[in-house]
Amino acid sequence: MQEANAGVGEMRPPPVPVKRKAPAPKDEPTPKRLQLGDDLPDEVSREDIQHMLDKADELHVETLNETALKRMHLQFERKVKVNRELRIKHADDPDKFLKSEVDLDEEIKKFTLVATNPELYPALIKLETLPLMVGMLNHVNTDIAVDVFEVLSELTDPDAIADVEEPEVFLKALFEAQLCQMTVDVLMRIDETASDEDFKAVTNGLSMIENLADSMPQDTCKQFLEIPNFLPWLIKRVRAQGAMDYNKVYASEILGIVLQNSEPARESMVKLEGVDKLLRGIAAYRKRDPADSEESEYVQNMFDCLCSLMLLKANQLAFGRLQGLELMIRMMKEHSLGDRLGLLVSDHFSQIGGQTESAPNLAWLVRGQKALNSKPPTPESEAPKLEEERVFASNLALKLADHALRHCPENCQVFVEKLGLKVLFAIFMKRGAKTKKESEAKELEEHVTSIVQSLCRYCTGTPVARVLNKFVESQFEKLERLLEMHEEYNRSVKAADEARDQGLAQKIDREPLGLS
Structure with a gap:
């Protein structure tokens, strides 16, 4: 078997689309396409209907059980062997192994049915189907990898895994089958721009990784981080130039999951200059908002990634050296989505006490902000829209x-x-907040x-004096606002205490806080 694999690797014949059927031989008649109404009687009697129903009842529908699964495994194993042998034998003539590739592809898809039968998961392990299935990710034909990822994504779906008796045993069997290494190899090998199938292969692969992380986050992150190319691939994918696409957003989500659940991942990002690269990824949003919901999700994910990085001291120091904190403050002034999300990173930066040394590395990120602050007055016709955007921006910021x-x-x-x-104090005084919803307020x-x-x-020192001075200026208006808020919160606490003493279980809804 190893010799056969080596032969395929050396020859590397061009991929053949699995889903394209071989053309029918010219000497065979082309089957007639059934048209609506062909061969149908003008009238159908009750006897005819009953006869058709009786025939339908006679059809044998095989139930998927352990015996049927074993038969599927043997068929799968045989078709893998046939396809491998034909690829080696006819490496220069793809037409001669096309049929075997189609058969193999169809056999792989059958295993999606196992996801609806969680009691059969142990049988997959017993039959050693998983190593054979995972091994197909290394197939030359990308279409095979597409369907393998799709099957594995179905099998690892959280809803399906929830009904499995020992899900951790099944997932660990996948890890032992070298799933992580094979997955990264496919991601590295595929050119998503080559075809829709290549793009879909990456989508299905990322979906499978997300499912694994949902069920076993720590183990999944640990297994994938043992593959040196995994993090670099994710960083490269989220920083890919060009229009926003689904896989770019998906990759940013996976990166966020990994960084959130793994300290070694955050440590690895130091050597990979992750803070610098992710900051450059969000820099564009200091001047513009995302164009759609998909791009908005991408920006949110990128900021989440930076937040996770800020949990590590080395990344905090890098953030300070790269003027990341200054960039976040400038972005907040713009009231764009990037501004709203910007200060979340600052949160994690301050948790450890990052330093704010100046460095030229990202000085270009904060240039040109003064020009943005001197925008011409907004026409009255556009005021409500900008007002609403500002409210949304302020909440996140x-x-x-x-x-x-x-x-x-x-x-x-x-x-x-x-x-x-x-x-800060403009928002504190609720200026320009007339359109805010009560929950947002x-x-x-x-x-x-x-x-x-x-x-x-x-x-301390001058900064704290400047903060306290804010409560003195404008005839103590901010101090009055603070007292109003204290009174409202105090009333809410008393209401909650009374409800708890009375044994009430319902959620306490506070009255709107502050002045209208």
């Missing part, structure tokens, strides 16, 4: 800023030095109060 400033004196100092107070106020608390607690 405050959330990110809240996390950025917690337990981090260095970041609190920088926030004040980089003129973050002006933006509640969430916004929670983040505002948390940020103010962090600044008052961790700033």
